[in-house]
Amino acid sequence: MARYVLRTRFANAFYLANREAIDRYLQEGEKKFEELQNSLRQRDPAFYQKLKKAGL
Secondary structure (H helix, E strand, C coil): CHHHHHHHHHHHHHHHHCHHHHHHHHHHHHHHHHHHHHHHHHCHHHHHHHHHHHHC
């Protein structure tokens, strides 16, 4: 239990110390994901309509 608490505190401290870089990295990843998703939707719109109907 103590290790879990220490690891959690360390992770929080690391994030707070590097917040801008981590947030920028995550935003870039989200942007790349959206670009890839849009590209795939344009290639096969029928497939994505099936996914949408299935609730996925």
